Amino acid sequence: MIDQTLLQQQQKRLTALQEVLEKEFAALKQRQVTELAELANSKTTLLSQLTALDNQARQNASDDEYQSWREHLHDLLRSCREKNEVNGKLIEMNLIASRKLSTILAQARDRDSMTYNDHGLTQPRSSMPLGIKA
Structure with a gap:
């Protein structure tokens, strides 16, 4: 059985990642290059935390009780991916x-x-x- 706090932690990290991606978009749009390195570090940290949480959740992947949580988390992740793709195009x-x-x-x-x-x-x-010659 998946611990609900684990799912809440994933949601918290994904929400934080969305915020970082929005800040990154604003920095790119306004060409504030100095902020990008810090935002990239934040993204890396959040992604490694999400990976660790996901590995813990996979151990209990057969649990159907929290299917709606998983779908919600997948929607958040999909949104993050889309924002990251937009930011990548803006960088290009x-x-x-x-x-x-x-x-x-x-x-x-x-x-x-x-x-x-x-x-x-x-x-x-x-x-x-x-x-x-002078």
């Missing part, structure tokens, strides 16, 4: 935007660092003129 979109911005900035830098020599050919512009 942010990475793509960052790469594009980096490329644009690099192109602008390279364009500004080119000049023409006395033969009309492009050459990199030096920040310090060589050959000038």
Whole structure:
């Protein structure tokens, strides 16, 4: 027989995971990168706790008395997975935007660092003129 407190602990962890995922979404949306590491650690901790609780619950998996609890927990888990997938897509979109911005900035830098020599050919512009003696 599954202990009801075990199921309540699972529900508590899944609810906490949902909150962390919502905070992660907000941080990604607002591009608050500094918060993401702490949120990732929280997710990892909650997931390992859920795994441990799930292993305990599996030992009594044949217990039909708490089937409605299990269905509720599966719904919470499904919701967490969906939120995590959305966050993953948002991360991918942010990475793509960052790469594009980096490329644009690099192109602008390279364009500004080119000049023409006395033969009309492009050459990199030096920040310090060589050959000038003070």
